Amino acid sequence: MSDKLINKEDLPAALKNLKKENEVLVPVKENGFYGFKPLADEKTLDLHFSNTRLSPKSLLLPQSEKIFEFTINEKEEDANILKEVSKEYPPTVIVGIRPCDAKAWRLVNVNFDTPEFKDPWWIKRLKSMVFIGLGCNEPCHTCFCTSVNCGPFNQDGLDVLIYDLGEKFLLRTFTDNGEQILKRAGINGDADNDILKEADRLKIKAEKKITSNVPTENLAKKKINELFNAPFWDDLAFACINCGTCTFLCPTCWCFDIQDEVFKKQGDRIRNWDSCMFPLFTHHASGHNPRTDKVQRIRQRFMHKLKYYIDKYNNGVACVGCGRCINYCPVNIDIREAFKLMNDQAE
Amino acid sequence: MIEYLDRIREQANKILKDKKVDVIIGFKKGTIPMTTEPALIRDLEKTDQLYWDSFCNINLASYLPKRNEKIGIIAKGCDSRNIVNHIVENQIKREQLYIIGVPCQGMVDQRKITSFLDGKELEEVSESDENIILKGKGFEHTVKKSDYWQDNCKSCTHRNPAIYDVLAGDLIEEDGDIDSFSDVKDIEGKSFDEKWSFFTDLVNNCIRCYACRNACPLCYCPTCFVDESDPQWVGKSTDRTDTMIFHVLRAYHCAGRCTDCGACEQACPMEIKVRLFTRKLNKDALDLYGWEAGLNTEKRPPLDTYSPDDDDKFIL
Numbered sequence: 087m088s089d090k091l092i093n094k095e096d097l098p099a100a101l102k103n104l105k106k107e108n109e110v111l112v113p114v115k116e117n118g119f120y121g122f123k124p125l126a127d128e129k130t131l132d133l134h135f136s137n138t139r140l141s142p143k144s145l146l147l148p149q150s151e152k153i154f155e156f157t158i159n160e161k162e163e164d165a166n167i168l169k170e171v172s173k174e175y176p177p178t179v180i181v182g183i184r185p186c187d188a189k190a191w192r193l194v195n196v197n198f199d200t201p202e203f204k205d206p207w208w209i210k211r212l213k214s215m216v217f218i219g220l221g222c223n224e225p226c227h228t229c230f231c232t233s234v235n236c237g238p239f240n241q242d243g244l245d246v247l248i249y250d251l252g253e254k255f256l257l258r259t260f261t262d263n264g265e266q267i268l269k270r271a272g273i274n275g276d277a278d279n280d281i282l283k284e285a286d287r288l289k290i291k292a293e294k295k296i297t298s299n300v301p302t303e304n305l306a307k308k309k310i311n312e313l314f315n316a317p318f319w320d321d322l323a324f325a326c327i328n329c330g331t332c333t334f335l336c337p338t339c340w341c342f343d344i345q346d347e348v349f350k351k352q353g354d355r356i357r358n359w360d361s362c363m364f365p366l367f368t369h370h371a372s373g374h375n376p377r378t379d380k381v382q383r384i385r386q387r388f389m390h391k392l393k394y395y396i397d398k399y400n401n402g403v404a405c406v407g408c409g410r411c412i413n414y415c416p417v418n419i420d421i422r423e424a425f426k427l428m429n430d431q432a433e
Numbered sequence: 434m435i436e437y438l439d440r441i442r443e444q445a446n447k448i449l450k451d452k453k454v455d456v457i458i459g460f461k462k463g464t465i466p467m468t469t470e471p472a473l474i475r476d477l478e479k480t481d482q483l484y485w486d487s488f489c490n491i492n493l494a495s496y497l498p499k500r501n502e503k504i505g506i507i508a509k510g511c512d513s514r515n516i517v518n519h520i521v522e523n524q525i526k527r528e529q530l531y532i533i534g535v536p537c538q539g540m541v542d543q544r545k546i547t548s549f550l551d552g553k554e555l556e557e558v559s560e561s562d563e564n565i566i567l568k569g570k571g572f573e574h575t576v577k578k579s580d581y582w583q584d585n586c587k588s589c590t591h592r593n594p595a596i597y598d599v600l601a602g603d604l605i606e607e608d609g610d611i612d613s614f615s616d617v618k619d620i621e622g623k624s625f626d627e628k629w630s631f632f633t634d635l636v637n638n639c640i641r642c643y644a645c646r647n648a649c650p651l652c653y654c655p656t657c658f659v660d661e662s663d664p665q666w667v668g669k670s671t672d673r674t675d676t677m678i679f680h681v682l683r684a685y686h687c688a689g690r691c692t693d694c695g696a697c698e699q700a701c702p703m704e705i706k707v708r709l710f711t712r713k714l715n716k717d718a719l720d721l722y723g724w725e726a727g728l729n730t731e732k733r734p735p736l737d738t739y740s741p742d743d744d745d746k747f748i749l
Contacts, residue, residue: 089748102444117638117703117704118544118704119703119704135552136552136554138700139703140640148667149640149641149670149671150671150672178710184643224554226554227465227554227556228465245572312579321473324471324472324473324496325470325471325472326645327491327495327644327647327648327649327700328646329643329646329647329700330640330642330643330644331641331642331700331702332703333642334640334642335702343669345665345668345669345670347668347670355667356670358669358670358671363595364643364660365545365656365660366660366662369660369662373663412464412465413465414702415490415493416648416699416700416702417470417471418463418464418465418468418469418470418642419470420464420465423464
């Protein structure tokens, strides 16, 4: 793969070149925080952000998505038959995604693209996307990516990674898609060895800036029941108000619910984000709810991320250390604390 | 604010030691600047974990319903009013509580500070009587607390606890009748269409995480109407009608009960000004019934009682 160099001020124009054939999504500040929005012609690229408020998971797994439609009008020939909603999957380039969020789709992918089950919408969207990441020169004090198999310049899940070298951007490609897209954008300045060395130094410097870390080494070998019945859950859960902020902002929370909504005779089958923090998440049709208390729900959230995921996929923890849940939890429930309690729980 | 800390710990220690209460509900210092975490303290030796500063923005009354033990609780003005609500609404018994009242000097809005810092990362925050001191890499700013108060604290007329057993500091002078509801009046002045588009825009970013609902001490229903599933009352998608129904019904459920503590707004991860819904109802309760919630354990709230003097202009 290759390494390309471009003057900072030339990047927006290069990205505009891509707009002929692609949707180009970039971080845009609106209402005080960033989210991925289409690159507007008249605007210059704003990459002065720490991260987007919501994780970009909605690009692959929209919060609400109509997947089937049907009619319940018995007079119609196709009454009560589900029909897939046709959708466009335009080629899309996502520019400025942080390495943690790119790694996140790789962790989530194990749920949507398995040897037995293929989620068609997830897979088609993923196929249509090229991820151009932006390395983090200045990680936040709540970032702990380096202790969860990620890092400020981690390339997992990315086609291209941008290194901000001050005057210039270095763009390193890792996939053919990445190569192609840079060609189409007309980004072809070659980077010499000095530049690559500078990039390596930048990466090491950024990694050193991450002061927050979590222990994970014992999680895999812990027994599920011991963690499940550990004495710390009540304390950890006390403050929790059971809102869905942590799960909805999290780049690796993938749970969804499927609902049918009917208006007059016309029905839609909709897939919506769901959250293990909500009582309805486990409410059975019988009326029984196996998770009636918040302590059970908060335990599920942390056990899923830090234990069940490891055991099931042998793929590390289901957390990329982005720190969103720490920063936006209304009552300061800190996942780093959960890591410590679970990892250090005495046997 | 921080000067209350010693007295809070001292009182908490005393009532636990004297077995007046089984547990204390208060705040712990947060793991990141400008945060606090509600905490349940059972052990005497842990009372020094109790903390108080200008970022104790969550309403601790939320943690009272369904508890059976004797509870010591730290309460600023608005928390105390929600404790009154809980007593009136039979969610907790007065005899169960030992209230350590905190005359509140206003809570600082961490979003406003974050926006002031404009991307610079805060590493340390401290405070004096009037000021907040913000430190990070290459900067130190001293800002006036009152310039960064939460919006609800700016219009607060009940800083002193409405109900308490002991105080963590001297009662302070109330700011009088300063809540002019100018924000509500602005909206009232709009046309029907303008109002609709105003509220539609207001909730446009809502992700239905229900943080506003769950941070609210009034929301203790065993099953919230949005969680009803048999039959289901409200759609679960991000359809704007369903989202609006959630917000409007939530607000109406708070009519005559809301103390404008601002927990809903502080909890919202999308920075939606959800108080603009409830404030209209607070204004109506005041205009129509001369009622402010949570001030008196003996009076029934206007919406669950009838008086021949009740306003009837909307019928007749």
